Amino acid sequence: MSASSESKELLAQQYSQLQALEQVIIDEKHILQQHQPNELLKISEQKNQLLIAIQTLDQQISLNQAFASDKAGKLAQELLEIENLLASCQQKNQVNGQIIAQSQLAVERMKTSLLEGHNRASVTYDNKGKKSGGLSSIGLKA
Template sequence: MTESASHQLLNKQLEQLHALESLLAEEKEALTKHNPEVLSAITTKKHELLLAIESFDANIGSNLQFIEDKKQGHLDNKLAEIQEVLKHCKELNEVNGQIIHHSELAVERMKNTLLERHSKSTMTYDAKGKKSAGLSSLDIKA
C-alpha cells in the first residue's frame, strides 16, 4: 500500500464523518420540530453509519502500511482534519442530547401538571373537613 492509498482510506473515513455531521444536523432539526417519523428514520441511518464508521476505522487501524505511514508523520494533516470533524460531530451530538433532555423534562412537568389537576378535580372532603383524594378513600367496594 502506498502513501496515497493511506490517504484514500482517510478520505473515505472523512466522507463518513461528514455524512454523520449532516445526519446530526438533520437530527437536531427533527428534534426541534418535534417530528418523530423523521427522527426515527434519521436514528436508523445514524446507527447504520456509526457501525460502518466503527468497522472501517478498525480496518484502517489494523492496516500495516497505514500504521507505518502514520508513524512517519505522512498523514498528520489529514488526521488533524478528521479530528476536527469528529470533534464537531461530538459537539452536535451533545447539543442533540441536551435537546432530548430538555424535552424529557418538559414532558415530565406536563405529566405532573396533568396529574395535579386530575387530583384536584377528584379531591373531596370528609365529615371533618379534611381533604380526601376522591372516592377511593371512602372504602367503597362497588
C-alpha cells in the same frame, strides 16, 4: 516518501463518513426542534448505521499495516482534518443531547401539571368526611 494510496483512500473514506455523520446530526437537530417523533426514529436508525460503518472502518484502519507505517508524519494533515471534523460532530451531538434533556424535562413538567389538575378535580370525601382522591379513579393505588 509519500503515504500509500491505500492509506489515503482509507482516510478519504473515513472523512466522507464523518461528513455524512455531521449532516445526519444537523438533520437530527432540526427534527428535534420541529418535534417530529417519526422522523426522529428514522434519523436515529440512519445515525446508528453510520456509526457502525465508521467503527468498522476504524477497526479496518487500525489493522492496516501500510497505514500504521504511513501514519507517522506522512498523513498529519489528513488526520488533523479528521480530528477536527470528529470534534465538530461530537460538539453538535452534545447540543442535540441537551435538546433531548430539555424536552424530557418539559414532558415531566407537563405530566406533573396534568396529574395535579386531575388530582384537584378528583377530590372526594370518604364516609368519615375526610378528603380523599388522587389516582385511584384511574386505577392507580399508592
